[in-house]
Amino acid sequence: MSTLVTPLLDSVETPDDLRKLQPSQLRQLADELRAEMIATVGQTGGHLGSGLGVVELTTAVHYVFNTPDDRLIWDVGHQAYPHKILTGRRSRMQTLRQGGGLSGFTKRSESEYDPFGTAHSSTSISAALGFAVANKLAGKPGKGIAIIGDGAMSAGMAYEAMNNAAAAGNRLVVILNDNDMSIAPPVGGLSAYLARLVSSRPFLELRELLRAISRRLPEPLHKAARKTDEFARGMAMGGTLFEELGFYYVGPIDGHNLDQLIPVLENVRDAAEGPCLVHVVTQKGKGYGPAEDAADKYHGVQKFDVITGEQAKSAAGPPSYTGVFAQALMAEAARDKTICAITAAMPAGTGLDKFAKTYPERSFDVGIAEQHAVTFAAGLAAQGMRPFCAIYSTFLQRAYDQVVHDVAIQNLPVRFAIDRAGLVGADGATHAGSFDVTYLATLPNMVVMAAADEAELVHMVHTAALHDSGPIAFRYPRGNGTGVALPAVPERLEIGKGRIVREGTKVALLSLGTRLTEALKAADLLDAKGLSTTVADLRFAKPLDEALIRRLIASHDVVVTIEEGSIGGLGAHVLTMASDEGLTDAGLRIRTMRLPDVFQDQDAPDKQYDAAGLNAPQIVDTVLKALRHNSAGVKEARA
Ligand SMILES: Cc1ncc(C[n+]2csc(CCOP(=O)(O)OP(=O)(O)O)c2C)c(N)n1
Incomplete structure (x- = not known):
């Protein structure tokens, strides 16, 4: 780290320092920030691709808005490393995701620049709306700014929030960070819609963009703008889904071009009425070759060699629980055509990417939509399929009512494969699988199992596959198994027998x-x-x-x-x-x-x-x- 030459970054402890720079210096600052981020994550491991994609956006947002009084909320928070570096935490970045160190997500107790804790996706617009409305009621000027990815935009909660956004007036700004990636490639109609939006509206010239935005400026500025130029046709507005929901839509704009970002955000900041949504197009992994070239854009990485991009290999050991689950499920699917698998945007994390290769037609990635995943599985089960809903313990929390109301009350045989049960290490409290036994074993009709090792997991997958009389869940942890021999033929466990x-x-x-x-x-x-x-x-x-x-x-x-x-x-x-x-x-x-x-x-x-x-x-x-x-x-x- 000390080998990096970062003259501008060295002068920026907080966004106040950043705002003293000239716009012409921001390009250099962003380059230094990117280099710092790569060097840091090379040593700590963690989330890389998402942060690299928002280096310019982070710089621009802190430059233009009055953080921390303007409340900036990073959805998920895994892309907030550049934000941490610019908000007084640079010297602690080496402690990222370690005991006693900085969290890998945003956290209220860590900084006044983290007004809201995140880690589970798609909460940012609701929270930003809360901040904005509270300020409105108190007569304070601060805005609520949500930066949300296209993956996170697939969750229903984002739409529930946008549906209410009018309550905030111009105090709410949503920045849609569209890098055309979730952890895996994004799925579904929304992703296709955003792609159409981007391809049908090439980046506008700045002049055109500003003309469009000037409509929303306070009246005197607006008149001045009108005098200099009549409004252009084909402006960056009109007819989008977001406008139907009451937003003023601006975009798409190039999220790596500071000469566009800064004036557009300044105009959005000064807009007189209504909530704004700025559609920013970025590239995950931007500026680091190995990340740009990787299929997953280096979403999450081990420590790596900055020159080669090569990641540290974890020592060879027993197979992971996730891998054993995937293999066992594929074996069940081979003998039973009704078995199908559902993931909510975590195909690799749950091992279902392998299942999808062999059984593409029986595999469903529904996007970040755990609630839908569960009720979709309930529908499949009610129609005679044998669905395995593979969701991490922590994310299944979000679908609790669906588990109760759509599955358990109707006694439908949905199989819940609950990965990441128990403590998970570097991701911390937000990702710990602490509660699933508590919240599931209280439910009538539900069977709840926990695997003691990977051989037991194989038996439990088999037991669940054969269990048609009601819902059944089995939990297993993150990481490698114990090394016990896997059974050649899985056993059907007697329900309720230890x-x-x-x-x-x-x-x-x-x-x-x-x-x-x-x-x-x-x-x-x-x-x-x-x-x-x-x-x-x-x-x-x-x-x-x-x-x-x-x-x-x-x-x-x-x-x-x-x-x-x-x-x-x-x-x-x-x-x-x-x-x-x-x-x-x-x-x-x-x-x-x-x-x-x-x-x-x-x-x-x-x-x-x-x-x-x-x-x-x-x-x-x-x-x-x-x-x-x-x-x-x-x-x-x-x-
Ligand atoms: C409720 C929930 N489900 C799943 C995840 C796991 N997850 C973390 S980041 C991510 C992808 C987010 O994609 P996007 O919002 O486009 O951000 P990007 O990483 O592309 O910047 C997923 C699925 C999560 N954090 N929260």
Whole structure:
């Protein structure tokens, strides 16, 4: 980093410094910013392509608008690295996505220039509208500015927000950053519409653009503009979907041309009435050859060599859970033509890109539209198909009502493949898969499984494929499996039946999911202390294996549940059952280990689990404390 020559960037600590520069200096500043961004992400890894595409836009927006009083909201926030560099965080960029470091997204607690936390897509227009309306009501001048990608524009929430945008008047500015890419190529009618818009309206000359915009200027300026030139025909306005929704549409404009961006944004800033939408065309990965040439435009990268673009390879290891899921599903699809797969804009992330190659007609990428994905799957299921809806735990949160209302109440056999369950590392709290067991296992009709390793995952895919009597979900984590041999022939698991992995007599560890490895380590440690330990893999959070739980409670001194999920999951279900049956009345020592009641920031996954108290030594501690805890102690604590 120190080898970079960045004379202008060195003079910019915050946007106030940026605004002291001459417009003629901005090109150089943007070039320096781009070089800085490449050097930084080369060392940290993270999101690269999206940030490279908005270097000029970031520069222009901070130059023209009065941030932080004008509230700038980056949709998803994964493209906000240049924004972070320009807003006082340059010296901390090396800490990006690491424990104690900067978040990979925007975050309110990090900077006054991040007025709103983002990470899940398509929230920016709603939030910007909220800021704009609050300012309007308070009589304050600040605007709400949303910068949203064409991928994020595929989500319904963006339209719900635009439908209400008139409430903000000219305090709302939406900048549509159209790079014709989501993580994967964008899909659907909207993407085709934007492409038509761009191709049918070549970038206008600046003169024409400004003439068009001048209609929206305050009256005196508007008259002056009219005097110098009559309004051109074929201006950059009229008839777009966005105009039908009440926006003043400007564009498309070249998002890498600062000579266009600056005057257009200045005009939008000064517009007198109504919300504006500026359609900016950019190139993902712009200015860095290896990113421009890559199919995914280097959306997310490992650390890489800046000269060659070569990314650090993760050490060869067992196959990833995602890969095992995809293979297992393809095997099911080979024997059953009704099996189909749905992803919401995450074909590679869910492994369904492979499925799509073999079964293109049974594979559906619906765009960033989790709610639609779930109800679409419900429709498919109601019509006799066997849909697998593959959505990360954190993104399925967005479709909860669809899971309840469209799937569970109607008892439709939708299969939910829930990837990224548990803590996810560098992406932090917004992406953690903490809640799915809690929110799914409360639902009547729902079956909820968690895979303890990749062999179990294969069995669960098979079990789900054959389960036609209602909805079924199975969860599995990010990253590599344990290396266990994969079954040649998958087993159909009996619904609601767990398994004993190791038999003991004094302590029973009831595990759900991949903490099983830690539970087994803990059992070794406990055995070494003379505490004979049983380890059970419950497999099902719902229905519980009540017979097994009853038996283990009756025959052990201490029972501990362990899961990679929030309160309200396995532990809560086991406790409820035990207390409902009066099993706890006899002074049973039962403890629940789960994620703590905090949103954990990014860190290495192992450290996150250590902080969460879910590693083997902490399991041992919990058991020992429970054994030491006599009933007199309980009474003292209560008194
Ligand atoms: C609700 C939700 N679903 C999925 C994702 C995963 N995701 C992160 S960025 C992205 C693509 C966004 O595309 P676009 O808005 O065009 O931005 P670009 O990366 O092209 O700049 C997706 C699908 C997400 N962040 N939020």
